[in-house]
Amino acid sequence: MVQNLISNTSEYSIDSNRIEHSCPNCGHHELAVFYEVRDVPVHSCLMMSSQQQAVDFPCGDVVLGFCDRCGFITNTEFDPKWSAYAPNYEDQQSYSPTFNKFSLKLANHLIDKYDLHNKDIIEIGCSKGDFLLLLCELGNNRGVGIDPSVVPGRVESEAADRVTFIQDYYSEKHSEYVGDFICCRHTLEHIQPTSEFIKTVRKSIGDRDTVVVFEIPDNTRVLKEQAFEDIYYEHCSYFSPGTLARLFRDSGFEVTDLYCDYGDQYLLIEAKPVAMPSEKVHLFEESVENVAQDVELFKEKIAGKLDYWKKYLEDAQAKQEKVVVWGSGSKCVAFLTTLKTVDKIEYAVDINPHRHGKYIPGVGKEIMSPEFLKSYQPDKVIVMNAIYTEEISQMLNNMGVTTEVVAL
Structure with a gap:
């Protein structure tokens, strides 16, 4: 249930419930808890073959903590032992014409901007391979996709013979796969050691000029709209534009672009490796104080949002x-x-x-x-x-x- 940490009064301060917990982004040792949901499934997209198997699925807790040093938000109760992504993890969205239109637009944008023609492309967390295959089709590129849930052959493509899929979690052992371009879509939010992960990507690039593009949910919208449906166990990391940009700068990148798309639901960052720390701040970045204000707004309004939908369903059932x-x-x-x-x-x-x-x-x-x-x-x-x-x-x-x- 949603706990009493959620307040409808402005008297609740973000400093009132601090816990000792290291921020995965900046290493700060204190976080302020502002939202709790207990006893939720530890995975949302692992398909169960029977109703009993689904009902008996393991549960865990979501306890969101805010770092007032860098603005990052994480589930302080996340346990990586539940990160059991496998071929029955089913998150493929390419059956939607709306989503495919967006993917095609994004692929063409990246191909045109970075001249991705006859290049080597790496996708970290490629899901079933739709986007990587699209990039390779449109630009006659070669690709390597790394994801424990990938199902080679699921997606038919004329570029299939130019793409290799590796059914595994990305780590240092895959550092040989760098290429000319690295993309990673809707994966970073599933990883709690965020700084460690981005530094691993940066280390793999070395002194090459490989461009990286990451796409994740935008947490600013989640906070401002109290989008509780976008808060669940396997999403252990929540980024705003500023927190994402600061992470990449601290990890040896310069942010070249930062923007939202897909109805402002998705946050995208484009970055390049640099030898010296970058001081360049993107205009789209917000401050830590701005994130704190959004957290306060979320706390103020979330109970009302939950009550509205609970009553909506109860009224429908009564009728x-x-x-x-x-x-x-x-x-x-x-x-x-x-x-x-x-x-x-x-x-x-x-x-x-x-x-x-x-x-x-x-x-x-x-x-x-x-x-x-x-x-x-x-x-x-x-x-x-x-x-x-x-x-x-x-x-x-x-x-x-x-x-x-x-x-x-």
Whole structure:
């Protein structure tokens, strides 16, 4: 449950609940705890083959601590022993036209900006390989993708024979794979020793001019909008533009660009290695004080946000309305387990066919295909990510499903 550390009054100070815990970004030995959610699944995207297996899935705690020295936020209760990423970790988003449009735009931007033609590209945390293969297709590049959950051959591509996939966690032993360009998308937020990780990447580059691009969720939006559905166990590291940029500078990089995209949900950093520490601060960076203000805003409003959605689901159940969640991934798991309202919905829907017939860890609901809704005819569809609302509404209309579509 959400603990009493969350306050609706401005009297609560960020200094009032300090704990001894080293900041993974800067090494400061004190963090201020400001948000707790107990007993949530330690993984959101590991697909379970039975309902019992899903219900019995291990749980842990989320206790977010803020570092007032660098602005970084981390789950102080995170235990790396649960980092069991494997081929049944299913986070592939390329079944969405909306997401594919963004990926194509990003790939073309990077290829044009860094002249990625006939180059060697490394992707750390490549998931099922969609983006790496796209970069290699569009620029006639060669690639190496490193990820414990990769499934070689899952994604068909004319560049497949130019790409090697390594089913492993990235570490110093992969330092030989550097190439001309390194990208890493939606991986750093899953890693708690952030400084150690970025320094490992920097060490592998040595004196080469390899450009790096990282993409992660933007924590500024999470705090300002109280997006509790984006706070879950395996996301142990939360970055704002400034905290991310400071980490890269401290690790031997110069930040060349810093920006948000995809409805301001994703934060991207482009950086190059430098021999001497960089003093260059990007205009998009905010101060530690700005992050502290966002933390205070989150504390002030989060209880109201949680109460709103809890009441929304309770009212729908009281009216015997059939409520479906669209999107069965991490946001869905966080939405239902944070609110403790797993019993308020019957089904979750997802367009990823590799999720169909599987069960959501910690939630126990079977994941259905969108076509299921033709017969089920729900009264409400709650969209876990608002950026897909138009896409989903069109799919529902094409299937002849008339329902209320509500986005988080």
